[in-house]
Amino acid sequence: MVNIITTKNVNVHYGDKKAIDNISLNFLKNNVTALIGPSGCGKSTFLRCLNRMNDVIEICKIEGQICMNNIDIYSNEIEVEQLREKIGMVFQKPNPFPKSIYDNVAYGPRIHGFTDNKEELDEIVNTSLNKAGLFNEVKDRLDDLGTSLSGGQQQRLCIARAIAIKPEVILMDEPCSALDPIATSIIEELITELKKSYTIIIVTHSMQQAARVSDKTAFFHLGNLIEEGDTSKIFTKPDNQKTNDYITGRFG
Amino acid sequence: MQHTDKNYEIQMNSINEKLIKMGSILEEQFNKALKVLSTRDENLANDIIDTDKQINDLNHDISDTVFQIIAMRQPMADDLRFLFCSIKIIRDLERIGDHLVTVAKKGYRINSSIPPEFIEKLEILGNKASVMTHDALNCLFERKLSQADKIAERDDIIDTLHGEFIKDVLSYMKQNDDYIPDSLSLIQISKGLERVGDRITNIMEEVHFLIEGKYSSE
Numbered sequence: 037m038v039n040i041i042t043t044k045n046v047n048v049h050y051g052d053k054k055a056i057d058n059i060s061l062n063f064l065k066n067n068v069t070a071l072i073g074p075s076g077c078g079k080s081t082f083l084r085c086l087n088r089m090n091d092v093i094e095i096c097k098i099e100g101q102i103c104m105n106n107i108d109i110y111s112n113e114i115e116v117e118q119l120r121e122k123i124g125m126v127f128q129k130p131n132p133f134p135k136s137i138y139d140n141v142a143y144g145p146r147i148h149g150f151t152d153n154k155e156e157l158d159e160i161v162n163t164s165l166n167k168a169g170l171f172n173e174v175k176d177r178l179d180d181l182g183t184s185l186s187g188g189q190q191q192r193l194c195i196a197r198a199i200a201i202k203p204e205v206i207l208m209d210e211p212c213s214a215l216d217p218i219a220t221s222i223i224e225e226l227i228t229e230l231k232k233s234y235t236i237i238i239v240t241h242s243m244q245q246a247a248r249v250s251d252k253t254a255f256f257h258l259g260n261l262i263e264e265g266d267t268s269k270i271f272t273k274p275d276n277q278k279t280n281d282y283i284t285g286r287f288g
Numbered sequence: 289m290q291h292t293d294k295n296y297e298i299q300m301n302s303i304n305e306k307l308i309k310m311g312s313i314l315e316e317q318f319n320k321a322l323k324v325l326s327t328r329d330e331n332l333a334n335d336i337i338d339t340d341k342q343i344n345d346l347n348h349d350i351s352d353t354v355f356q357i358i359a360m361r362q363p364m365a366d367d368l369r370f371l372f373c374s375i376k377i378i379r380d381l382e383r384i385g386d387h388l389v390t391v392a393k394k395g396y397r398i399n400s401s402i403p404p405e406f407i408e409k410l411e412i413l414g415n416k417a418s419v420m421t422h423d424a425l426n427c428l429f430e431r432k433l434s435q436a437d438k439i440a441e442r443d444d445i446i447d448t449l450h451g452e453f454i455k456d457v458l459s460y461m462k463q464n465d466d467y468i469p470d471s472l473s474l475i476q477i478s479k480g481l482e483r484v485g486d487r488i489t490n491i492m493e494e495v496h497f498l499i500e501g502k503y504s505s506e
C-alpha cells in the first residue's frame with residue numbers, strides 16, 4: 037500500500053480565522069477515504085487544498101506540506117493546470133457546462149491537448165461515459181445539452197468529465213447530497229468500481245454513505261483531525277470519544 | 289453525552305431500562321427458586337412459573353425495539369455495539385429464567401427425607417449462580433469489566449461443584465432405590481444451575497464486546 041497524497045502540518049487561514057489546524061493526513065492509492073465532521077469543521081477547505089482550489093480565494097493562506105507522489109504540489113515547478121489534470125474534482129451540485137453531453141466530456145481532453153483526432157476523442161468520451169455508468173442512458177442523445185439530464189445523470193456526467201482527463205485522484209465534495217436514494221446508490225456503486233483505477237477522497241455528511249463506500253475515514257472537528265483509521269473500526273469502535281459522539285448523533 | 293434527537297435517546301434508554309427490569313426479575317426468581325428448595329413450597333414454585341412469562345415478554349419487547357431502532361436509525365459505534373449486545377444477551381437471560389423454572393418445578397416435589405446436605409449444596413451452587421448473574425449485569429450497566437475475569441473463574445468453580453454433586457447423588461442413588469426419582473430431580477436442578485453459569489459466561493463475552501469492541505478470546 038502506497039500513499040499517493042501526503043499532507044504534513046497543514047494550517048489554513050481565511051484572513052485571521054484559522055480553518056485547518058495542523059493536520060497531517062495521508063491518502064492510500066486506490067482507496068476511498070471519507071472526510072466527515074460537523075458543518076464548518078474544514079472538510080471542504082482541506083479537500084480544496086489538495087488540488088489548489090483555494091489558490092483563487094485571496095484571503096486564504098496555506099502552510100505546511102502537501103505532496104502528490106512525493107512531489108510538493110505547492111512548489112514553484114508545479115503548474116496548477118497540470119495538477120488538476122491529475123486530481124479531478126466533483127462538486128456537491130452537479131455543474132455540467134451548458135454544452136452538449138459529448139462536449140462536456142470532450143472539453144477536458146481538448147484543452148489539455150490530449151488529442152484533436154475525432155476518433156480518439158470519441159473513444160475517450162465513450163469510455164469515460166461508460167466508466168461513469170452513464171453511456172447506455174445517453175448514447176443516443178450525445179448532442180443534447182448536459183443540463184437536460186436528471187440530477188443523478190448530471191452528477192455521473194460530471195464524474196465522466198473528471199475521468200476523461202485520466203486523473204489519478206478524484207476529489208468529491210458531497211457528491212450525492214442533491215440526489216435521490218437510487219441515484220445515490222448508483223454513484224456509490226460507481227465509486228467502488230472507480231477505486232480500482234483511481235484514488236478517491238470524498239466529503240460526505242452521511243455517516244451511512246461514508247460507512248458504505250470508504251476504506252478509510254477521517255473525522256474533523258473545529259479544524260482539527262480528531263481521528264482517522266479503517267472505516268470498519270471508526271464506525272464500530274472509534275478510539276476517540278468525540279468521534280463516537282459525532283457518529284452516533286450526539287452532536288454536530 | 290445524550291443524542292441530539294430526544295426520541296432516539298428515549299428509545300435507547302428504554303432498552304437499558306428493560307434490561308435492568310429483566311435483571312431484577314431474575315434476581316427475585318433466583319431468591320424464590322432457592323427458597324423453594326428449602327421450603328418445598330408449591331405456591332412459590334407456581335409463582336416462579338408465572339413470573340417467567342414476564343421475562344419472556346421482556347425478551348420479545350426488547351428484541352422488537354432493537355429491530356425498530358436498527359431499521360429507523362442506522363445506529364453506529366457504541367450504540368450499535370449496545371444493541372448488538374442486547375439482542376444477544378436477552379436470549380441468555382431468558383434461558384436463565386427457564387433454568388430457574390426447572391429448579392422450581394423439580395424443587396417443590398423433592399421428598400423431605402432426602403439428606404439436607406444435598407439441598408444445602410444446591411443452595412450454595414444457586415447462590416453462586418445468582419451472584420454471578422448480578423455481577424455480569426452490573427458490568428453491562430456500568431460498562432466496566434471490573435469483575436469480568438472473576439466471572440470466568442467462578443464458572444469453573446460452579447462446574448466443579450456440579451461435578452462433585454452428581455457423583456455424590458449417584459452413589460446415594462445406588463444405595464437408596466426408593467429415592468431414584470428424587471435423586472434425578474436433584475441432578476436436573478444442579479444441571480440447571482450449572483447451565484446458568486454457562487449462560488453468564490456467554491453474556492460476559494458479549495459485554496466484553498460491548499465495552500472493548502472485540503471478544504475477549506480475540
Ligand SMILES: Nc1ncnc2c1ncn2[C@@H]1O[C@H](COP(=O)(O)OP(=O)(O)OP(=O)(O)O)[C@@H](O)[C@H]1O
Binds near residue numbers: 095
Ligand atoms: N471562502 C471563505 N472565506 C472565508 N471563510 C471561509 C471560506 N470558506 C470557508 N470558510 C470558513 O472556514 C471554515 C471551514 O469551512 P469549510 O467550508 O471547509 O467547512 P466544511 O467542513 O466543508 O462544512 P460543510 O459541511 O458545511 O460544507 C468555516 O468556518 C467557514 O466559515
Ligand SMILES: [Mg+2]
Binds near residue numbers: 079081239
Ligand atoms: Mg463543505
